[in-house]
Amino acid sequence: MQVIKKQSGAAFKLKKGQKLKVIDAEGEQVSDMVLFNAKDRREKLSSGKTMDFEESILISSGNFLWSNRSNKMVEILEDTNGRNDFLLAPCSPETFEVMYDYDGYHPSCFENLYTSLEEFEIQPDDIPTAFNIFMNVQFDEKGKISVDPPLSKAGDYVLFEAKMDLIVALTACSAEDSNNGSFKPIHYEILT
């Protein structure tokens, strides 16, 4: 089992057929995930394609995550919590300036994703909308959204199976509102 320390990230390869278990070890902690085709990094995770083909904006067990080239990247085999978000971009330095009026350096998923992915020659501009595991984004009938505390409890996990050879990046999210005001680690495990 691997540990992503609070407010940090990791990137690694996942072969077709391997499984990835992403675990909220302590509860109420979001993990942003992005995926790239290991053989051609221009193919990457697509929120729009996933919601289109899965016919839902809520993505959980039984759903696939799709690429910008309309290929299946992973299948979600298990999801013990069941609430994930695929609407919002990873939190970035600007998130904290624009939305929180924060002055000075603040860690962010965006920075943690692109610095982890540097070794795979993936650039900041390549980062797509992340699949935000355990993130609890609610919306009303008029489309107004709110970021609420995660519903995940300690030990909740999502199990993915790779449908192609992948480069995966994961974070332990750095945004106060997404994690009910405190930052915890994320654990993951690659199962063959």
Ligand SMILES: [Zn+2]
């Ligand atoms: Zn974040």
